[in-house]
Amino acid sequence: MTIALETIHQSSAGTKPAPGWFRENRSAIVRHGVINFFMLIILAPLVWVLMMSIKSRSDAMRSDFWPRRFDFTHYRYVFDKIDTFPINLLNSIYVTSGTVLITTVCAVLAGYALVHMKPKGGGLVVATLLISLYFPVRVVSTSGLILPYVTLNLAISVLIMRSVFQLVPHEVVEAAKVDGAGPWRTLWEIVLPMARNGLVVIFIVNFVTAWGEFLLCSTLTNDQIVRTMPVVLAGAQGGLGQWSWPALAAVYVLVVTPGIIAFTFAQKLFFKGLAEGVVKG
Amino acid sequence: MAETTVSDRMATRPVGHADTLGARMTALRHGMSPWWFRYQAYPIFRVLWISFTDYQYLSSEPAHFVGFNNYAAALNDPLMWSSLWRATMFTIMFLPGTIILPLLLAILVDKVSNPRLATLYRVVLLIPAVIPSTLVFVLWKWMYNYQVGPINHLLVDVFGLFTLQNAPQWLGGTSLTLPAIAVMEVWWGLGYHTIFFLAGLAAIPKDLPEAARIDGASEWSIFWHITRPALAPIMMILVVLRFGTAMAVIDEYLIFGGFNRDSPTYTWTMFMYDQAFKLGLWRQGFAAAIGMIGAIAMMIVMIILIRIFRPKG
Numbered sequence: 001m002t003i004a005l006e007t008i009h010q011s012s013a014g015t016k017p018a019p020g021w022f023r024e025n026r027s028a029i030v031r032h033g034v035i036n037f038f039m040l041i042i043l044a045p046l047v048w049v050l051m052m053s054i055k056s057r058s059d060a061m062r063s064d065f066w067p068r069r070f071d072f073t074h075y076r077y078v079f080d081k082i083d084t085f086p087i088n089l090l091n092s093i094y095v096t097s098g099t100v101l102i103t104t105v106c107a108v109l110a111g112y113a114l115v116h117m118k119p120k121g122g123g124l125v126v127a128t129l130l131i132s133l134y135f136p137v138r139v140v141s142t143s144g145l146i147l148p149y150v151t152l153n154l155a156i157s158v159l160i161m162r163s164v165f166q167l168v169p170h171e172v173v174e175a176a177k178v179d180g181a182g183p184w185r186t187l188w189e190i191v192l193p194m195a196r197n198g199l200v201v202i203f204i205v206n207f208v209t210a211w212g213e214f215l216l217c218s219t220l221t222n223d224q225i226v227r228t229m230p231v232v233l234a235g236a237q238g239g240l241g242q243w244s245w246p247a248l249a250a251v252y253v254l255v256v257t258p259g260i261i262a263f264t265f266a267q268k269l270f271f272k273g274l275a276e277g278v279v280k281g
Numbered sequence: 282m283a284e285t286t287v288s289d290r291m292a293t294r295p296v297g298h299a300d301t302l303g304a305r306m307t308a309l310r311h312g313m314s315p316w317w318f319r320y321q322a323y324p325i326f327r328v329l330w331i332s333f334t335d336y337q338y339l340s341s342e343p344a345h346f347v348g349f350n351n352y353a354a355a356l357n358d359p360l361m362w363s364s365l366w367r368a369t370m371f372t373i374m375f376l377p378g379t380i381i382l383p384l385l386l387a388i389l390v391d392k393v394s395n396p397r398l399a400t401l402y403r404v405v406l407l408i409p410a411v412i413p414s415t416l417v418f419v420l421w422k423w424m425y426n427y428q429v430g431p432i433n434h435l436l437v438d439v440f441g442l443f444t445l446q447n448a449p450q451w452l453g454g455t456s457l458t459l460p461a462i463a464v465m466e467v468w469w470g471l472g473y474h475t476i477f478f479l480a481g482l483a484a485i486p487k488d489l490p491e492a493a494r495i496d497g498a499s500e501w502s503i504f505w506h507i508t509r510p511a512l513a514p515i516m517m518i519l520v521v522l523r524f525g526t527a528m529a530v531i532d533e534y535l536i537f538g539g540f541n542r543d544s545p546t547y548t549w550t551m552f553m554y555d556q557a558f559k560l561g562l563w564r565q566g567f568a569a570a571i572g573m574i575g576a577i578a579m580m581i582v583m584i585i586l587i588r589i590f591r592p593k594g
Contacts, residue, residue, distance in 0.1 A: 032393075212416050213413070230413060234419050260408055267407070
């Protein structure tokens, strides 16, 4: 993308060779040049991994950027030949969706209660928080990872939701109450749609933390079969055999792409939510 | 600091009311202190208590109160001081880059007027922020790899600055490991911090710098007198937060450094982790004392930083 932008600059400079045009737009050209330089730095490592995952094995050891022979079979190879791979991937999906779901529900309820609710429904919030508090942190199974992860994320999620809910005027909630809507209906049908952007933010923040958590998962689990994909990836040594460099890179691309795609689709809401919840809060 | 205010509130609350759910909810709504206390402060007080005992994990013997023995032992251990110093070195390498580069980039991106380009830039900026930490570490472990890593490939094959024999060994606890981790961390935070600064820049009314420019103010003085004060609160948050994370880094050292005590990556967090979980003695009382000393040292510097970066007026 960045390279394309640079060629646009060059070609438009080429069609209008007048030196005056260049002088007038000099600051803009320098500015876009510097920005694109930084964009290139941000994208370069990711592009390198993508290229690595489609190189032939002999090209992988040669470390030139552009391979002499492409090989797209690594993606199928990791599914067929690495026996724990599908299980690790499922572990990741299971742990992440569990964490994101529980954290989001708790954060929404707590944030809503903190800002708008009367004490009546508050017991549920306190109970949920307390339950998640007193769970022991030592776990031996994949399911056991979910609650510690919820614990990690809950404080920040509740704080974000709280500042997002503060943007919803009290009058709206009062009006819903006057019209006969209970607290659940008010939350579900009126307040939550107004807080959509903040919801996207905690969704993505929680997804990223749970999907990639390392320290707890590697300390608390001791069997490859119950670990999440990123932890297995961190422990894998590149080289020959099962974990050849292109195979490793293919696993990496498979693991990292869902987050980037989800973010790209949700970016509009995410930026709005970020401005509402994080910066002002 | 947060703990003291919380415990103050706890102390001033009427005791008789504390047990009824209604009172608890009222308190929750008014500052959520009980919840905050249980959730954030309890582990801190627990560690504080452990640091005064000879508590050992998985030991059948009950813990004894040993007073300041753990603290004396930690303060007399030269490793305590060298490991704190190593964390400080890392922070010095990391903190300026992770504040100044995003600030510069945000000022440049803020001037992009084409809405589609501006969105594109913002999306690219945030891509590293949606990559989970572990995967960032794995990625940069490959970047710095001795055989296939593109960084050494550039240095050796493309620019010819080194040969295969003397090519730099980045990771594994050499003297280059801390700067290498600092570069990775700056890369990781670059986009995210830029977005923070962009949000601050968006809050500046556009006619303010315009008016100054018409009055003949230079770009530098516009930056110094309009942009800088407007960004001061965000700057303070970033400096204080990132100081805290930089001093307390541990995942990166575990992955890139290893448990060699002479490695520059063996900081006080590694020392603590080593004592508490790794060495087999599980001297958690001693480890807790290391942690408390490190945390107090950080808190002192944080107070100084807040005083320096606090927005004036």
